[in-house]
Amino acid sequence: MAKDPSAMNSKLVRRPIQRWFPLFVLPTFACFCVGFIWPFLQGIYLSFCNFNTPKDAVFKGIENYQKALSDPGFTHAFWNTAAFAVVSIVLINVIAFMIAYALTQKIKGSNLFRTVFFMPNLIGGVVLGYIWSLIFDGILKAYSTYLTADPTYGFWGLVILVAWQQIGYMMIIYIAGLQAVPGDMLEAAKIDGASRSSTLFHVIIPNVMPSITICTFLTLTNSFKLFDQNMALTGGLPQIIDKVAMAKINTTELLALNIYSTYNINKNYHGVAQAKAVIFFILVAVLALAQQWATGRKEVQQ
Numbered sequence: 358m359a360k361d362p363s364a365m366n367s368k369l370v371r372r373p374i375q376r377w378f379p380l381f382v383l384p385t386f387a388c389f390c391v392g393f394i395w396p397f398l399q400g401i402y403l404s405f406c407n408f409n410t411p412k413d414a415v416f417k418g419i420e421n422y423q424k425a426l427s428d429p430g431f432t433h434a435f436w437n438t439a440a441f442a443v444v445s446i447v448l449i450n451v452i453a454f455m456i457a458y459a460l461t462q463k464i465k466g467s468n469l470f471r472t473v474f475f476m477p478n479l480i481g482g483v484v485l486g487y488i489w490s491l492i493f494d495g496i497l498k499a500y501s502t503y504l505t506a507d508p509t510y511g512f513w514g515l516v517i518l519v520a521w522q523q524i525g526y527m528m529i530i531y532i533a534g535l536q537a538v539p540g541d542m543l544e545a546a547k548i549d550g551a552s553r554s555s556t557l558f559h560v561i562i563p564n565v566m567p568s569i570t571i572c573t574f575l576t577l578t579n580s581f582k583l584f585d586q587n588m589a590l591t592g593g594l595p596q597i598i599d600k601v602a603m604a605k606i607n608t609t610e611l612l613a614l615n616i617y618s619t620y621n622i623n624k625n626y627h628g629v630a631q632a633k634a635v636i637f638f639i640l641v642a643v644l645a646l647a648q649q650w651a652t653g654r655k656e657v658q659q
Contacts, residue, residue: 404635438580438583442577445580456474457534458531485522493514523575531568534568543561581637587611612633
C-alpha cells in the first residue's frame with residue numbers, strides 16, 4: 358500500500374516534534390555554549406588584559422592591540438600568509454579539478470587512483486611536516502644547502518606539502534560536482550557541435566560552481582589557519598633582523614604560528630597573543646564571507 362506523502366506533514370506528526378524538540382536540542386546547545394561560546398567571549402575579554410591565567414587577568418584597554426599591530430613579525434606573517442593563501446588556492450584547486458575531470462572520463466582504474474590521491478589527507482600535519490623536511494633536505498643537500506637556509510625554499514616547500522596533502526580531498530568534492538552535471542546539458546552541447554573545451558568552460562564549470570565555492574572556501578580558511586605543517590616543516594626559520602624595530606622576524610612564519618610563538622615568549626605577551634588571535638579570527642571570517650559571496654553569486658540554479 359502506497360504511503361501518502363502529505364501524511365508525514367500532518368499536524369499529528371509535527372505536534373510531538375514541536376513539543377519535544379527542545380529536550381533533544383538543549384544538551385547539544387549547552388555543550389556548544391560551554392565549549393565554544395563562553396571560551397570565545399572570554400578570549401575577547403582577555404585580549405584587553407595582561408594575564409598569566411584567566412583568573413589573574415588585569416584590564417589594560419587597547420594596549421595589546423596596539424602592540425600586536427605594531428609588531429613587525431605579525432605584519433610579515435600576515436603578508437607571508439596572504440601570499441601563501443593565493444598560491445595554494447590557485448594551485449590546489451586547479452590541479453584537483455584537472456585530476457577530478459580526468460577521473461570522471463571512464464578511464465580504467467579510476468577508483469584506485471581516487472584512493473591513492475586521497476590517502477595523503479589521512480596523514481597528520483606534524484608527521485607530514487617532518488617527513489617532507491627530510492625529503493627536501495635530502496634533495497637540497499646535493500646543492501650544499503638545506504630547507505631553512507633560504508625563505509624561498511621554506512615557502513615553496515610549505516606550498517608543495519600542503520598541495521600534496523589537500524589536492525586529494527578537493528578532488529573528491531570536484532568529482533561529486535562533476536557527476537552532478539545534468540546529462541541532458543552535455544548531450545545538448547554535443548549535438549550542437551561544441552568542442553570539449555567549449556563544453557568544459559561553458560557547461561561543466563558553471564554547473565560545478567557549488568563545488569568550486571566549497572573548495573575555495575576550504576583552501577582559503579585552511580591556508581590562513583595552517584599551523585602544524587608550518588611548525589614541523591620550518592618552525593618559521595630562517596630568522597632575519599628588522600633594522601628599524603631591531604626585532605627578530607621568522608621569515609617563513611604564518612599567522613597561526615606567529616600567534617603561538619608570541620604566547621610562548623613570556624607571560625607578559627599572553628594578552629598580545631590573544632589580541633592577535635582576535636584580529637586573526639576577524640580577518641579569516643571577513644575573507645571567508647567575501648569569498649562565499651563572490652563565488653556563490655556565480656552558481657547556476659539547476
